[in-house]
Amino acid sequence: MKKLNFITHNKNKYLEAKILAQEYNIDINWINVEYDEIQHYNLDVIAKKSCEIIQEKKIVEGEYFVEDAGLFIESLNSFPGPFSAYCYSTIGNQGILNLMTNENNRKAYFKSVIAYTFEEGITLFTGITNGEITNEMRGEKGFGFDPIFLHLDSDRTFAEMSLKEKNLYSHRQKSLRKMFALFSLRL
Ligand code: IMP
DSSP states (O other): OEEEEEEOSOHHHHHHHHHHHHTTTEEEEEEOOOOOOOOOSOHHHHHHHHHHHHHHTTOSOSOOEEEEEEEEEGGGTTOEETTHHHHHHHTHHHHHHHHTTTOOOOEEEEEEEEEEEETTEEEEEEEEEEEEEOSSOOOSSSSTTGGGEEETTTTEEGGGSOHHHHHHHOHHHHHHHHHHHHHHHHO
16 A cells, blocks of 8 residues: 655644545555644745755655645735635634624635645645635534635535545545545556
8 A cells, every 4th residue: 555644733634635545545644743843825826835844854765745824815815825724823704703793704615735745846736615705613623724715515524524525525624635546546
């Protein structure tokens, strides 16, 4: 079975990847190590730079991938976007809901960018899922902005879904599937 190294602090991200990878007969090896993440307005640049920083500091041997994600809210001019982690740790879900009080346009999307280090260089895989921001937090599962992100086809927030269900719809499963499909061809 092919093993892929996933460098992340986020156990939820690792579990989402691990469950999905089974469909492709791939195993995910979780590497929970510190690395510096730059601030930038573009997720692609952040993900690529994270890989390069890990490479330069020789934190991990061999091939690996990192993933960076953000929540983009239309009526807030795409805020918090690449600043989602800072936004979540400061104003959090309730802060976002407060910013959107009386706002009728609740459209938002999540974007996930994976950066994978092949010997030949870094390759990016992207996934986007559209939805809406709820009026109140709903659900206990998942992490981050899951309780306020409504998936329209299912009429449930990501926090109301099991890991397997979130893996049917999420931005991350889309970027992961692109990467896993490539590896299935290389096996
Ligand atoms: P990062 O990709 O870990 O930098 O995530 C940026 C911010 O977005 C963090 O606050 C995460 O909690 C949040 N976030 C990233 N992915 C998801 C997701 O799948 N669901 C909910 N929140 C997420």
